[in-house]
Amino acid sequence: MERSLVDLQHELTEAGIDVLRVIYADILGTTRAKDMLVSELGRVTHGGPAFCQGVWVTTTHGDVLDGGSVLTDGLEDFISQIVPGSWRPMPWEPGVAYAVAGAANPDMTPNDFAPRTLLERIVGEFASLGLTPVVGPELEFFIAEAREGSAPGYQQAIQQPGRVYTSGATVDPHGTFLHLLRMLDRMRIGVFAGNHEFSASQYEINFWHGEALDAADRTLLLKTAVKDVVSRTGRFATFLGKPWTEEGGSGFHLHFSVVDAEGVNLMHAPDGSLSELARHMIGGIVHHAPALTALCNPTVNAFKRLGPDTLAPYRANWGFDNRSALVRIPPERGAGTRLEIRLGDGSANPYLMIAAILAAALDGIRTKREPAEPVHGLAYGDEGGAVLPMTLGAALDALADDAVLRELLGGPLVEVFEVLKRDEVARYTGAVADPETREVTSWEIEEYFLDL
Numbered sequence: 001m002e003r004s005l006v007d008l009q010h011e012l013t014e015a016g017i018d019v020l021r022v023i024y025a026d027i028l029g030t031t032r033a034k035d036m037l038v039s040e041l042g043r044v045t046h047g048g049p050a051f052c053q054g055v056w057v058t059t060t061h062g063d064v065l066d067g068g069s070v071l072t073d074g075l076e077d078f079i080s081q082i083v084p085g086s087w088r089p090m091p092w093e094p095g096v097a098y099a100v101a102g103a104a105n106p107d108m109t110p111n112d113f114a115p116r117t118l119l120e121r122i123v124g125e126f127a128s129l130g131l132t133p134v135v136g137p138e139l140e141f142f143i144a145e146a147r148e149g150s151a152p153g154y155q156q157a158i159q160q161p162g163r164v165y166t167s168g169a170t171v172d173p174h175g176t177f178l179h180l181l182r183m184l185d186r187m188r189i190g191v192f193a194g195n196h197e198f199s200a201s202q203y204e205i206n207f208w209h210g211e212a213l214d215a216a217d218r219t220l221l222l223k224t225a226v227k228d229v230v231s232r233t234g235r236f237a238t239f240l241g242k243p244w245t246e247e248g249g250s251g252f253h254l255h256f257s258v259v260d261a262e263g264v265n266l267m268h269a270p271d272g273s274l275s276e277l278a279r280h281m282i283g284g285i286v287h288h289a290p291a292l293t294a295l296c297n298p299t300v301n302a303f304k305r306l307g308p309d310t311l312a313p314y315r316a317n318w319g320f321d322n323r324s325a326l327v328r329i330p331p332e333r334g335a336g337t338r339l340e341i342r343l344g345d346g347s348a349n350p351y352l353m354i355a356a357i358l359a360a361a362l363d364g365i366r367t368k369r370e371p372a373e374p375v376h377g378l379a380y381g382d383e384g385g386a387v388l389p390m391t392l393g394a395a396l397d398a399l400a401d402d403a404v405l406r407e408l409l410g411g412p413l414v415e416v417f418e419v420l421k422r423d424e425v426a427r428y429t430g431a432v433a434d435p436e437t438r439e440v441t442s443w444e445i446e447e448y449f450l451d452l
Contacts, residue, residue, distance in 0.1 A: 008084040008099075009041040017089065017097045022048060022082055023224055024101045025115055026055050027417055029298070029349035030451050031224045034080075035096075046108065048080030048101050056113040056416055059423060060451045067419030068113060068412035078103045078111045086217050091186040092229055098187075100217045112411035115351035116216070122355045122408070123212050125362055126258065131266070133358050136209030136255035136338075137219045140346055141239045142202050143176060143230055144449075153445055154243070156201035157235055164198040171196035177203055180229050187225060189218045199247040209255060212354055219350035239346035240448045241297070241305040245440045249305030249312060252296075252344035254357060255330070256281075257337065267337035274329065276368075278337065282318050282327055283371040284364020285341060285357060286385070289316035289326055291402035292343060293388050294395035295356040298421060299452070300428045301444040302345035303391050308380040313343050317385030319375040326388075329374075343388075347452040352417070359408040391436075393425045 012020060020041065023033045034049050054075045057065045066072055086100035103114035110117045126133050144154040163171045172178055177194065184191040190208040197204045205222065209215065223239060230237035242249045257267045258277065267278040274282075285292070297303060306312050311323055318327035328340040344353050363369070375382045389395035396418055399406070406414055424447070429435045431443045 004084045005041055005044055005047070005082065008082065008087065009038060011084075012038045012041070012087065012097060015089065015097075017087075017095060019096045020082075020087065021090070021096060021098050022080055022101050023098055023220065024080060024103065025220050025349055025351055026058070027113070027115060027349065027352070027413065027420060028060065028451070029347060029352075030060070031220065046079045047104065048082040050077045050079050052076075053078050053113065057420065059420065060447055063423075065419050065423055067416035070113070070416070077106055078114070079106060079108070083217065086221075088187045088189060088221055090225070090228075091183050092232060098221055098224065100220060113413055113416060115349055115355070115413065116213075118409065118411065118413055119213055119216055119351045119355040119358075121410075122358045122362065125408075126358065129365070130261060131258045132260075132263075133212040133361075134209055134257050134259055135212050135215045135354055137215060137350065138204065138206065138251070138253040138255070139219070139222065139239065140197050140202055140204045140250035140252075141226060141237050142199070142243055142250060144201065144236045144238060144243070145234075146236070153442065154236060154238075154449060156199075156244070156247075158201045161200050163196050163200065166196045174233065174235075176230060176233050176235060179233070180226060181205075183229050184222065184225060187221065189221050189225075191222070202248070202250060212358060216350045216354050223350075236450065238449050238452065240444075240452050241299065241302040241345035241347050242440055243445065243449065245304075245438070249310070250346035251305075251312060251342065252346050252348050252350075252353065254341045254344060254354065256339045256341060256357065256361070265335045265337055267339075268333050272333050274337070277365060278339070279371055280364040280368055281361040282339060282364070283369030284362065284367070285327055285339070285360045286316050286318055286371055287369055288360035288363065288402060288405045289343065290386070290389055290395070290398035291405045292356050292360055294392070294399040294421070295417070296344040296348050296353050297392070297395065298349065298352075298417075299345065299347050299444070299448055300392050300424060301440065301448055302347060303389075303395075304438055304440060305345060306388065306390065309378070313388060314380045315382065315385035315387055317375045317379055317382065318371055319379060322375060322377075322379060324377075324379045325375055326385075347448065352413075356405070356409065359405060363404055363408060392421060396421055396425070
């Protein structure tokens with residue numbers, strides 16, 4: 001037995017934890033898990049329990065596709081790799097804790113289908129340059145109730161509009177969000193604030209930035225916990241980007257900077273302007289934006305959130321403190337200098353999205369790519385930036401055509417992602433009378449609402 005798991009067993013026992021819920025994100029971003037008895041953890045070998053590789057190619061409705069030869073190779077095993085320092089208590093379920101897991105092949109080589117493996121590798125590419133990427137995720141989500149009657153489905157838990165940046169009983173009449181915030185605090189994942197967002201029954205959770213892999217792990221813990229805690233109240237939480245046609249969408253914004261070995265922010269020049277490194281990062285992200293759109297907006301539904309005058313991106317551009325741009329430069333300077341990439345949809349897999357954005361920035365650094373001039377004012381009509389793909393199919397085409405980004409991401413994961421997503425597009429097109437509609441369809445709700 002590995003020494004780290006011995007230590008983990010002792011830690012958990014001393015903390016009164018008798019069940020460890022080992023979780024990881026599949027390629028779709030769904031949390032997969034296995035509950036382990038802490039009393040038996042000492043008998044686990046190779047870092048964690050085994051799972052079938054078929055999980056990487058399983059759709060939300062349980063169909064198993066053949067991407068990366070997973071099916072034709074006979075649905076082999078992979079071995080989860082528990083990250084000992086990732087465990088967090090579940091205060092709403094005494095005696096149970098989460099732990100994040102990576103993935104290895106049975107011979108203990110990294111499993112290249114695992115999204116966490118990809119992010120580890122991209123972070124390693126930055127490390128080879130003496131750089132550490134630091135990210136701060138911002139996530140929005142809706143709280144919903146089951147809708148009964150002739151049209152079953154989900155409805156917003158509250159209906160009152162115009163309550164952006166508010167708190168209290170008017171936007172949380174049952175105390176669901178307040179209870180959630182308290183539970184997240186006790187998990188120790190870095191949550192520090194939350195509020196009602198722009199749309200009715202939409203909320204945002206703020207938590208501290210950190211090194212990229214740790215921040216992605218905490219994002220997985222956050223999304224998993226939000227859905228579990230809210231579900232126990234008889235309601236439902238969804239990070240789906242656009243659950244209702246008449247409402248705004250839920251984004252996944254990513255604040256991104258790099259530091260050196262001493263932790264010094266490298267994004268600003270002595271005169272307070274952006275550093276050359278920061279400009280090259282912007283150049284890489286904007287250049288690869290069409291391909292990034294697929295990995296940051298990985299559902300048919302996500303593209304109903306994007307468009308002109310939505311406060312979501314529409315063009316590949318950047319600007320200073322400009323929320324209509326794809327890359328916004330917040331006003332803080334010095335140690336607070338950073339990029340805010342506003343492309344992501346709430347449904348995005350945190351490991352894939354962060355890895356893809358970091359890879360695009362890495363290409364900008366290596367090629368010293370200078371960005372175009374920043375945009376000013378509402379930039380939706382500024383033709384200096386190309387319009388982003390506006391459907392999942394078009395975004396997948398852009399990803400297929402971006403040889404540089406695909407090479408940086410490497411391995412079979414992107415291939416499997418494309419297989420899964422092409423299947424989604426085909427099923428959506430075959431099931432919906434007008435596949436080009438901007439209306440949110442029942443197909444999207446059935447496909448995504450509870451899983452993402």
